[in-house]
Amino acid sequence: MAITATDPIKIIFAIILPPLGVFLEVGLKGHFWLSILLTLLGFIPGIIHALYVIIKH
Numbered sequence: 001m002a003i004t005a006t007d008p009i010k011i012i013f014a015i016i017l018p019p020l021g022v023f024l025e026v027g028l029k030g031h032f033w034l035s036i037l038l039t040l041l042g043f044i045p046g047i048i049h050a051l052y053v054i055i056k057h
Helices: 007-016 018-026 030-041 043-056
Strands: none
Touching: 007 018, 007 043, 018 030, 018 043, 030 043
């Protein structure tokens, strides 16, 4: 769970467009599709999930 130099950029993308932040972290895996679903259901859940994925990976 080390913080890398690109994490602040990913966090900014996660706040603006959550699926993009998740895509930059994990690619087209399950977390990406879940992020799209959560963002469609509500923007705040999408942001929370994206931040969680970026911080945990």
